[in-house]
Amino acid sequence: MKAVRFHEYGGPEVLRYEDVEQPVPGAGEVRLRVAASAFNLVDDGIRGGYLQGPFPVVLPHVPGIEVAGTVDALGEGVDGVTVGEEVVGFLPMVADGAAAEYVVAPAAVLARAPRSIPLADAAALPMVGLTAWQALVDDAKVTAGHRVLVNGAGGGVGGYAVQLAKHAGAHVIAVASPRSAERLRAQGADEVVDHTTADVAAAVAEPVDVLVNLAPVTPEELSALVGRVRDGGVVVNTVPRTPAPADEERGVRAVDLFVRSDAEQLAHLVALVDRGELHVDVDRRVSLPELATVHAEATAGTLRGKVVVLPE
Numbered sequence: 001m002k003a004v005r006f007h008e009y010g011g012p013e014v015l016r017y018e019d020v021e022q023p024v025p026g027a028g029e030v031r032l033r034v035a036a037s038a039f040n041l042v043d044d045g046i047r048g049g050y051l052q053g054p055f056p057v058v059l060p061h062v063p064g065i066e067v068a069g070t071v072d073a074l075g076e077g078v079d080g081v082t083v084g085e086e087v088v089g090f091l092p093m094v095a096d097g098a099a100a101e102y103v104v105a106p107a108a109v110l111a112r113a114p115r116s117i118p119l120a121d122a123a124a125l126p127m128v129g130l131t132a133w134q135a136l137v138d139d140a141k142v143t144a145g146h147r148v149l150v151n152g153a154g155g156g157v158g159g160y161a162v163q164l165a166k167h168a169g170a171h172v173i174a175v176a177s178p179r180s181a182e183r184l185r186a187q188g189a190d191e192v193v194d195h196t197t198a199d200v201a202a203a204v205a206e207p208v209d210v211l212v213n214l215a216p217v218t219p220e221e222l223s224a225l226v227g228r229v230r231d232g233g234v235v236v237n238t239v240p241r242t243p244a245p246a247d248e249e250r251g252v253r254a255v256d257l258f259v260r261s262d263a264e265q266l267a268h269l270v271a272l273v274d275r276g277e278l279h280v281d282v283d284r285r286v287s288l289p290e291l292a293t294v295h296a297e298a299t300a301g302t303l304r305g306k307v308v309v310l311p312e
Contacts, residue, residue: 002311003100004291005060009049012295017288020062023096023104025075030107032069032087036120036308037098039291040065040127040156044298046093055093063291064097064309066090067105068113068123078107086113088270090126090261098123099291101311111266114273117280122273124156124282124306129269131259132160135236136168139255140210144169147208151200151225152215153189154180156306157238159281160269161212162187167277173208175200175215179304187279204228213237213244226252282308 001022006014025031043063045051071085081087087110091097096104113122135157136142148165152158154176165172166188174180174189181192193203200221207230213222216239223245226235232251237244238259246254272278283305286294290309297303 001101002288003062004064004288005062006047007060009047009052009059011048012292012299014047015292015295017291020100022102025073025078025104027076028078028107029075029104030071030078030081030110031073031075031102031104032067032098033072034067034069034098034101034103034311035086036068036123036285036310037064037100038066038123038127039294039298039303039307039309041298042093043097044295047295048299057094062096062098062100062103064091064099064103065093066123066126066128067098067103068119068121068125069098069103070119072102075107081107081110086119087111088113088122088126088266089263090130090259090266092261099288099309109261109263111263111270114270114280116274116276120285120308120310121280121282123308124280125269125273126261126266127259128156128306129160129278130262130265131157131238131257132164133265133269134259134262135212135238135257136161136164136210139236139257140212140234142168142170142210146170146210147173147206148210148212149173149175149204149208149225149228150189151175151195151211151213151217153184153192155214157214159183159187160278161214162189163278165210167272170210173204183281187281201225201228207233209233211235213239213242215239217242219245226254282306285310287312
């Protein structure tokens, strides 16, 4: 089968489109015929060698931690999943990923794919959707009437965070660049703050109940945003380089979120998609041999939107 792998850490040029042996599912695993994978910034960090501590992959390595595909073969002891079933999943971070024609995945991380959108587009849901769900539902416990500030709303997680907060009945303030403003309003943002021209903390007129930080801001910038969180509020941060600062005197709780795979939560997200209550946004689709170009854009800081990668 064809796959993209890197045999050494380095820039996007280390990615090779090559023939590799088709994987065989072990106990508790299934093999998927990949409809699409999706690019995430963590793929860039793993390939570049910056994340060897938390994610010690074995070289050569196939990237791609989000997948949509069709079950092709079952490993020993797998039940509840059938050959031919269309599924989505957030794959283990250090195993070979889905930038390939076939991938092996633990059956336990998979959920049935949405029926209302193309299977390939569903690859844009698992990891980023779960990050938003765990931030808004698990950690912040957003409910109707809350004011929610989403910093970095223009990225892959941000759109889902805006939608989930709005679905819960919150007033949503999205911080993004002008190119994302129209999309975020369509997804339910009540206010959009342009971080390229405004002091975001000063632009938030009233205190918020929840701050979700998805952007690589400085510690000083994040502290200023925390200052806009009301007493007893919550800060959820997904950027490891800038830990979330709590404010114990005011009872502001801080959570540094590291997303985890959860098939039950993923099934909830799929149900929202199929009911038309959650939109899966795909900026563009590229073929597997073009993946190195996407990595190069990420390295250069010019990548925009969610990219799905088709194996053919």
